[in-house]
Amino acid sequence: MVQRQEKTAHNENAGSVDKTSRRILCMAFSEGRKHDFKLLCESKTYFTKTTIVKTNTGYAGIRKLRLNSELPRKKSKFHPLLREEKRENRAIARTRVLNEYAIGFVKRFRILSERYRNRRKRFGLRFNLIAAICNLELAT
Secondary structure, rough: OOOEEEEOEEEEEEEEEOOOOOOOOOOOOOHHOHHHHHHHHHHOOOOOOOOOOOOOHHHHHHHHHHHHHHHHOOOOOOOOHHHHHHHHHHHHHHHHHHHHHHHHHHHOOOOOOEEEEEEHHHHHHHHHHHHHHHHHHHHO
């Protein structure tokens, strides 16, 4: 599972993508700006206990809620990363890039690339329809 947040005009969304099929599994939306982790908590997205959640550093508090979560380690000025920690960060990045591909696929429909000028109430519905089209394309 991969989590990522994307901002569009006055809407914000976070989503998850399946690692093997590269399909978009779920999306969470909010009006206005909201932090990634807060959006995830408010969306009440359910993950099974065996699901490993790989996120970016915007979800720093997820370890308190989910033991099966992987975050990249940060380097500081006085504590550089060890080789093993760098290897772990690269492994996390390899799986998270699948989510970037899915968001790039959705951006072809320009719902995320440009300002959304229609009714905000229908943004989630339209985005889910576009995600379904993308999943259908990936299946064939």
